[in-house]
Amino acid sequence: MTKVLLSLHVLAAIIAIGPVAVAASMFPAAARRGDADALRLLYRVCTVYAVIGVAVPVFGLATASSLGVLGDAWLLTSIALTVLAAGLLGLAILPRQQALLARVSAGATAPPGDRSAARLGMLTGVFNLLWAVVVVLMIVRPGSTTGV
Numbered sequence: 078m079t080k081v082l083l084s085l086h087v088l089a090a091i092i093a094i095g096p097v098a099v100a101a102s103m104f105p106a107a108a109r110r111g112d113a114d115a116l117r118l119l120y121r122v123c124t125v126y127a128v129i130g131v132a133v134p135v136f137g138l139a140t141a142s143s144l145g146v147l148g149d150a151w152l153l154t155s156i157a158l159t160v161l162a163a164g165l166l167g168l169a170i171l172p173r174q175q176a177l178l179a180r181v182s183a184g185a186t187a188p189p190g191d192r193s194a195a196r197l198g199m200l201t202g203v204f205n206l207l208w209a210v211v212v213v214l215m216i217v218r219p220g221s222t223t224g225v
Contacts, residue, residue, distance in 0.1 A: 086136035093130035
C-alpha cells in the first residue's frame with residue numbers, strides 16, 4: 078500500500094504543482110504585455126490546479142504515516158515549507174493575479190515603472206523555490222535509500 082500511496086503523492090505533485098508553478102511564472106510577463114486573454118487562462122490554471130494540489134499533502138501524509146516517519150525532522154520541515162508555499166499562493170499570489178487581471182481587463186496595462194508585476198514575479202519565484210526545497214528534502218532525506 079505504501080508504494081501506491083507514494084506513487085499517488087508523486088503523481089499529484091507533478092500534475093498539480095507543476096502547472097501552478099509554470100502558469101504563475103508566466104503571469105507577470107503576460108501582465109506587462111497587457112494580454113487579458115492570457116491572464117484569464119493563467120489565472121484559471123493557477124486556481125484550478127491549486128485546488129487539485131490539496132491532494133499532494135493528503136497523499137503525502139498518508140504515505141508518511143504508512144512509512145512511520147511522521148515525526149522525522151525532514152518531513153516536519155517539508156510540511157512547514159508546504160504550508161508556507163500554500164499560504165503564499167492563496168494569500169499573496171492568487172489575489173495579486175486577480176488584481177492585475179482586473180486592471181488589464183479594464184484596459185490598463187502595467188506601465189514600465191509599475192512594480193506590481195515585478196513583485197508578483199518575485200513572490201512566484203519564492204513559491205517555486207519553496208517547492209524545489211521540498212522536492213530535495215523528499216529525495217535526499219536522512220535515512221533514505223538513495224545512498225546520499
